[in-house]
Amino acid sequence: MRPTDPRFTGIGLGLRAPLAEAIVHRAPPSLRWLEVSPENHVNRGGSFVRMLHEARAKFPLVTHGLTMCPGSTDPLDRAYLTDLAAFVRAVEAPWHSDHLCFGHRDGVFLHDLLPIPFTRDAAAHTAARVREAMAALPVPFALENLSWYAHPGEAELDEAAFIRAVLDASGAWLMLDVNNVYVNARNHGFDAREFIDALPLDRVVQMHVAGHLVAEHGFRIDTHGEPVCDDVYDLLHYALRRTGPVPVLLERDHNPPPWEALVDELDRLDAIWRDATGVTP
Amino acid sequence: MKLDAAQSTLARLCLDRTPRDEDLTALGGDPLRWLLYRHLVRGRFVDTFSDALPVATRALGREALGTMVERWLAERPPTTRYVRELSLQFADFALDHALPEGAPPWTADALRWDAAVMRCHIADDAERVPVGPFAMDRPVVLTPARALLRLRWSVHRDEVPTEGEHALLVFRAEDSLRVEALTLDAFSFALVTAMGAPHTSLTGAVYDVLARHGEHANADVAAVLASLLGDLLERGIVRGSAPDGA
């Protein structure tokens, strides 16, 4: 059974310092919960502690990591997992998620979400690491599909089959990033709806939407710094029709717009969520 | 391509000063896409540092900052998963190496200042050491959100810094959580430095500093000490004393 939590329904927003004041004091009714990245908060004092405390007083929090890098060939960092588990427990997150990628190599952190080859070996390696991480975490764990711009070497599987292989072998849930699906579909020339249909949708615990940058020749770069585009709203509606009422998060990490513009995006997402699921959050 | 080779190749492509053709060939497909990864990774570090090291960035200019970042990535790339610590690692590297020709003479001080501000801003001050009531015969417990800094240039104060002696106690204010700096005289600077030693009582620290300055306890010293301690206690920089048996 897919993990659910009645606190997490409808639309959420990523807690980011430039947005924190507005989130706490001027949130619209369409905003029901927040997502936080443990890496921004663990073992840190000062303004981020206050921000988290104020946010927690108003909203339930779910956690979304940036640096587990389950696809990495470096050994898993036990101290990180211990801190992460304590943080997840402290904020009472219903589940934790991170990306299906690598981002560090030989102890060097590249601070990006880098692609791993869609091969059976890579799926097995990643699933084993995910199982190890899951054993250290107090809540269910979900993997997020990546936006990727190039594939290293020859693929043995298509992306959907690769994701399925990792989830099947690890028992992890899926964090479906709809914008990432869209960006990949446009950049690599496949059909976004067919891709979504090929995923194990019964494993989706949460979704992401975000804006992306349209660069030269229409190439799409996943920036989380632009408004969500119409096609991604449509794709979200399509995905929600298939998954049912899973919570949806708006990611806005850079280039923060006036708060009113974000409220409009949250309201539009809320309307789509209600229409697609037939549920009132 | 094997997972291991894919990762070592892509990591090298992002870190090397100049991308290698053989790496682009090994990764396959359109080389421009791989160079986009390189561009995004490197640009993100420069953006992070221009935010986190504002005074140093103003001194260096973005282009020279970018050149230093290139060198850092090639020679001592980041080993932290925490974005907030990246600027500290980079500043350490930059201070260990010759700064770019043409950089103003206050660039090193600017790096020290920005790093001290960042350290105070992020310092984890959750109570991990026991704190008892303030007592002269016990070691002082200081906030972890503090840094002592000697600067030759007034980078902490002036858009165009001037040369001089600046002994600063940088700290995070308890209410606003903003980072501020107190200018200290030489005696007070030495005293706060001595207070940071974990096993020395406050009285011991005072006598150490007096001995090193060739002075004796007298009414003037007592007045300076009382005023400094009052200030440090009020600002939460001194949190109390280590309790007996701690």
Ligand SMILES: [Fe+2]
């Ligand atoms: Fe995402």
